[in-house]
Amino acid sequence: MSVLVVAEHIRGQVRDVTRELIAAGRELGPVTVAVIARDPSALVGAVDVEGVEEIVTVEVAAAEFENDAYQAAVEALVASRQPRVTLLGFTVNSMGYGPAVAAKLGLGFASDVHGVVLEGDAVIATRSFYGSKVSAELEFPGAEGVLLLLRPTTWAPAEGPGSARVSSVEVPAAPSRARHLELVEPAGSTDVDITQADFLLSIGRGIGEQENVERFAGLAGKMGATLTVSRPLVDAGWVPAARQVGQSGKTVKPSVYLAFGISGAVQHLAGMKTSGTIIAVNTDPEAAIFSVAHYGASADMFGVAEELEKLF
Amino acid sequence: MRVVVCVKQVLQLGDEVEFTADGLDVDPDYLDAALNEWDSFATEEALQLRERLGGEVVLVTCGAKESEPALRRCLAMGADRAIRIEGAGGDPFSVARALAEVVRAESPDLVLCGVQSSDAVQAATGTALAELLGLPRTAVVTSVDYDEGSRKAVVDRELEGGLRDRVEVDTPAVLTIQTGINQPRYANLRAIKQAEQVEIDVRSTAGGGTPAYRVRRMFLPARGGGAEMLDGSPAEIAARIAAIVKERLA
Ligand SMILES: Cc1cc2nc3c(=O)[nH]c(=O)nc-3n(C[C@H](O)[C@H](O)[C@H](O)COP(=O)(O)OP(=O)(O)OC[C@H]3O[C@@H](n4cnc5c(N)ncnc54)[C@H](O)[C@@H]3O)c2cc1C
Numbered sequence: 001m002s003v004l005v006v007a008e009h010i011r012g013q014v015r016d017v018t019r020e021l022i023a024a025g026r027e028l029g030p031v032t033v034a035v036i037a038r039d040p041s042a043l044v045g046a047v048d049v050e051g052v053e054e055i056v057t058v059e060v061a062a063a064e065f066e067n068d069a070y071q072a073a074v075e076a077l078v079a080s081r082q083p084r085v086t087l088l089g090f091t092v093n094s095m096g097y098g099p100a101v102a103a104k105l106g107l108g109f110a111s112d113v114h115g116v117v118l119e120g121d122a123v124i125a126t127r128s129f130y131g132s133k134v135s136a137e138l139e140f141p142g143a144e145g146v147l148l149l150l151r152p153t154t155w156a157p158a159e160g161p162g163s164a165r166v167s168s169v170e171v172p173a174a175p176s177r178a179r180h181l182e183l184v185e186p187a188g189s190t191d192v193d194i195t196q197a198d199f200l201l202s203i204g205r206g207i208g209e210q211e212n213v214e215r216f217a218g219l220a221g222k223m224g225a226t227l228t229v230s231r232p233l234v235d236a237g238w239v240p241a242a243r244q245v246g247q248s249g250k251t252v253k254p255s256v257y258l259a260f261g262i263s264g265a266v267q268h269l270a271g272m273k274t275s276g277t278i279i280a281v282n283t284d285p286e287a288a289i290f291s292v293a294h295y296g297a298s299a300d301m302f303g304v305a306e307e308l309e310k311l312f
Numbered sequence: 313m314r315v316v317v318c319v320k321q322v323l324q325l326g327d328e329v330e331f332t333a334d335g336l337d338v339d340p341d342y343l344d345a346a347l348n349e350w351d352s353f354a355t356e357e358a359l360q361l362r363e364r365l366g367g368e369v370v371l372v373t374c375g376a377k378e379s380e381p382a383l384r385r386c387l388a389m390g391a392d393r394a395i396r397i398e399g400a401g402g403d404p405f406s407v408a409r410a411l412a413e414v415v416r417a418e419s420p421d422l423v424l425c426g427v428q429s430s431d432a433v434q435a436a437t438g439t440a441l442a443e444l445l446g447l448p449r450t451a452v453v454t455s456v457d458y459d460e461g462s463r464k465a466v467v468d469r470e471l472e473g474g475l476r477d478r479v480e481v482d483t484p485a486v487l488t489i490q491t492g493i494n495q496p497r498y499a500n501l502r503a504i505k506q507a508e509q510v511e512i513d514v515r516s517t518a519g520g521g522t523p524a525y526r527v528r529r530m531f532l533p534a535r536g537g538g539a540e541m542l543d544g545s546p547a548e549i550a551a552r553i554a555a556i557v558k559e560r561l562a
């Protein structure tokens with residue numbers, strides 16, 4: 001049962017998710033890590049951790065990720081090595097080529113996978129449906145191999161020194177039809193750094209109307225908390241992006257994270273689930289946020305806010 | 313120009329759940345339907361391109377008759393026509409294969425999908441569709457600057473942490489659209505009424521081909537280690553929260 005892990009990197013740094021994939025992969029079988037980059041040799045050290053048998057490098061022309069180059073490289077590696085399981089992170093880069101590789105090669109495929117086991121020779125993946133409220137076990141009938149996009153921050157990153165063989169493979173350059181031009185930093189904020197605050201009061205779409213934001217900003221002020229938000233409030237233009245918690249916002253780890261009207265989508269949880277104490281208020285008793293919260297209340301956020309205002 | 317937008321009617325679970333007798337899905341009685349949030353942003357982006365460059369916006373969905381309200385919502389926003397495909401399986405590859413047949417025949421200049429569907433969170437259908445169509449693609453797009461003369465688009469991909477990757481993509485292409493790229497318009501009552509009258513072009517697909525996966529069992533996740541629930545009146549809940557906060561920050 002061989003496993004191919006595709007390393008993810010940006011600006012010359014291997015991203016954490018790569019060692020998480022290695023951790024998941026080494027439970028299944030011998031792991032080969034593919035490093036696809038303009039200068040792959042500079043990245044090899046970062047993926048040579050315990051449990052990696054082989055590191056295979058593929059040199060490509062582009063300075064940063066391009067989906068055609070990754071697709072060509074991964075297709076070539078899957079064709080030549082026939083891994084039973086190919087593991088990618090459930091990340092923005094993978095979304096651009098992972099499903100294409102699997103669809104083209106006829107591999108079984110699933111994304112946002114948070115559990116993988118082998119039953120004999122069969123790969124069984126677990127993922128969620130319906131707003132993370134139910135789980136499902138998936139099987140992959142009729143597929144020789146499977147390609148899975150694993151949910152980040154689910155497996156503890158593999159550690160320990162490795163002693164992998166390193167080899168390199170040449171893959172004919174694919175014409176790049178979507179070309180990297182430049183990386184653009186998100187607009188900076190001078191007014192707040194939510195990653196430094198010890199107490200965050202976070203509001204989500206349960207707020208309903210823009211007018212209500214001010215009320216919770218006021219409550220945060222009274223309680224000595226910094227106001228943060230889920231993405232829809234930023235998308236709507238109600239709150240600046242510097243206050244967004246989650247995968248495309250900031251990752252935070254305050255002592256207390258008090259969430260009002262946030263459902264607990266996977267991309268939100270990715271940014272706050274390691275907070276010290278998580279308290280969630282949501283009218284829906286089955287909201288996914290309660291699966292990571294330490295304390296929860298199935299209640300109307302406005303009613304609770306009104307009472308909290310009196311206590312601070 | 314012709315822009316095809318793939319839209320999905322998503323199914324949302326409330327606070328109660330029962331599974332179907334075979335244990336492979338949620339009983340439809342417990343699910344409410346809605347237009348996938350991402351697809352309203354994709355539709356808005358298509359409408360803005362049409363307003364600038366002329367042409368038409370064509371909607372395509374895969375699903376049973378019950379999924380037509382999603383199409384009608386987007387028609388009410390201003391899309392020109394809508395196609396519904398019957399008979400495809402629910403996994404992203406089966407859906408992408410069914411979409412590909414219809415989208416190819418439209419010879420679009422751009423195909424817009426949502427980044428993901430909120431009920432399934434796969435972020436897979438658009439990229440699989442691009443592969444089946446042999447088209448370039450970019451995923452998680454937060455801005456589109458399309459140049460008709462050169463038939464290229466400069467788009468931003470939004471990466472983790474909000475960093476953006478500016479990409480030049482050859483078109484026709486498939487783009488998966490991220491929320492926040494625009495502010496989707498509201499349809500007025502008249503437009504909603506008119507959209508009710510539009511005839512939806514229904515096609516069927518033979519299906520077939522290997523699915524991406526097959527659900528073997530659906531179940532409620534174990535709530536082990538879940539939250540301690542605070543009960544009582546809002547005042548009692550607030551008092552407990554205040555006590556916990558004060559203790560943790562002390
Ligand atoms: C690539 C990518 C990156 C993303 N990055 C992020 C990110 O960084 N951060 C992020 O947050 N999201 C991100 N998202 C979006 C994410 O998938 C969800 O759409 C989003 O987190 C939902 O926000 P929400 O919980 O506020 O809204 P909803 O999911 O709509 O939830 C609102 C909640 O409020 C509750 N509610 C309603 N009324 C009340 C009331 N009166 N009192 C109490 N509760 C109430 C409801 O029960 C519901 O649970 C990303 C998505 C993608 C595809």
Ligand SMILES: Nc1ncnc2c1ncn2[C@@H]1O[C@H](COP(=O)(O)O)[C@@H](O)[C@H]1O
Pocket residue numbers: 318319320321348350351372373374375404407411424425426427428429430432433434435436437438
């Ligand atoms: N049944 C469907 N019909 C039409 N488009 C779909 C369907 N399912 C998914 N899509 C498109 O693919 C996007 C991503 O969905 P998913 O891959 O399921 O997360 C959606 O935003 C739609 O644009």
